[in-house]
Amino acid sequence: xxxxxxxxxxxxxxxxxxxxxxxxxxxxxxxxxxxxxxxxxxxxxxxxxxxxxxxxxxxxxxxxxxxxxxxxxxxxxxxxxxxxxxxxxxxxxxxxxxxxxxxxxxxxxxxxxxxxxxxxxxxxxxxxxxxxxxxxxxxxxxxxxxxxxxxxxxxxxxxxxxxxxxxxxxxxxxxxxxxxxxxxxxxxxxxxxxxxxxxxxxxxxxxxxxxxxxxxxxxxxxxxxxxxxxxxxxxxxxxxxxxxxxxxxxxxxxxxxxxxxxxxxxxxxxxxxxxxxxxxxxxxxxxxxxxxxxxxxxxx
Numbered sequence: 001x002x003x004x005x006x007x008x009x010x011x012x013x014x015x016x017x018x019x020x021x022x023x024x025x026x027x028x029x030x031x032x033x034x035x036x037x038x039x040x041x042x043x044x045x046x047x048x049x050x051x052x053x054x055x056x057x058x059x060x061x062x063x064x065x066x067x068x069x070x071x072x073x074x075x076x077x078x079x080x081x082x083x084x085x086x087x088x089x090x091x092x093x094x095x096x097x098x099x100x101x102x103x104x105x106x107x108x109x110x111x112x113x114x115x116x117x118x119x120x121x122x123x124x125x126x127x128x129x130x131x132x133x134x135x136x137x138x139x140x141x142x143x144x145x146x147x148x149x150x151x152x153x154x155x156x157x158x159x160x161x162x163x164x165x166x167x168x169x170x171x172x173x174x175x176x177x178x179x180x181x182x183x184x185x186x187x188x189x190x191x192x193x194x195x196x197x198x199x200x201x202x203x204x205x206x207x208x209x210x211x212x213x214x215x216x217x218x219x220x221x222x223x224x225x226x227x228x229x230x231x232x233x234x235x236x237x238x239x240x241x242x243x244x245x246x247x248x249x250x251x252x253x254x255x256x257x258x259x260x261x262x263x264x265x266x267x268x269x270x271x272x273x274x275x276x277x278x279x280x281x282x283x284x285x286x287x288x289x290x291x292x293x294x295x296x297x298x299x300x
Contacts, residue, residue, distance in 0.1 A: 006054040007038040008047050008074055010066030013095045025093055025110050032118055051077025055088065063091045068100055068141055072278035079127065079138040091117055091299035100208040101141050104221050105300035116299045124294040125221050128205055130277065133285040141278040142209055142216065143289065146181050146200030149274040150174045152281040175240060180233040184268040193268060197233040203265065203289055204229065217249030218259060224293035225261040232256040264290040
């Protein structure tokens with residue numbers, strides 16, 4: 001594979017830590033004998049545009065320096081691609097606040113990234129395609145609807161500047177507003193619509209979200225399947241008692257929870273809803289998701 005690497009740095013990731021650390025990390029990679037071209041993002045969506053332009057210029061090896069959101073943008077700049085054009089390879093140097101994705105790959109730190117870039121060691125990773133009213137998104141971590149997405153929306157709009165304390169406030173606001181929600185959908189070839197009330201739905205490629213929450217403890221990023229975790233309707237006090245279980249994965253053993261492995265989901269929503277997509281908070285009218293098995297090479 002061509003040794004050239006295109007590095008995309010989000011200087012705002014991790015409260016500005018990415019800019020502070022990127023130069024040193026990239027110097028170490030260059031000193032190890034790799035050729036790197038670097039560009040910084042300057043606005044939301046900038047990483048997608050940079051990745052797309054670099055791919056068109058012939059780059060096939062990419063390095064994302066930032067958090068889960070930066071990687072999400074890079075992937076959406078690379079997909080969809082034509083197999084005949086050459087398969088993309090993505091390495092990640094985490095510098096954000098979540099950094100959930102690499103936990104499933106036994107990530108030990110920047111030294112591991114450098115070692116694997118030098119050796120050419122990659123791992124195949126599934127990608128999930130989301131189709132919505134305005135187009136498509138591609139993601140490698142997870143999509144959530146319901147309570148978790150509502151919390152992310154509140155935090156991003158009102159409390160993000162407070163860090164972890166802002167997340168706690170967002171949870172409390174959403175607990176106070178709590179009500180059962182309905183997201184009608186059909187799974188795989190099942191003709192029966194599932195429109196039961198729920199607390200949240202999560203469609204995962206990897207196990208973690210938010211850096212620490214083990215939403216889908218049985219997920220596997222290279223098994224060609226989407227891990228679908230559903231938590232049914234629940235009252236306020238029961239929710240508060242069970243929230244700690246989201247951090248150790250034991251929530252899936254509660255009577256309200258269920259999990260299954262699926263390949264495709266078709267949503268039948270009447271209007272846009274809050275969603276989180278690899279850490280990004282959006283409002284979308286989702287149409288479908290489907291797995292793209294082993295569509296991306298990950299350096300991890």
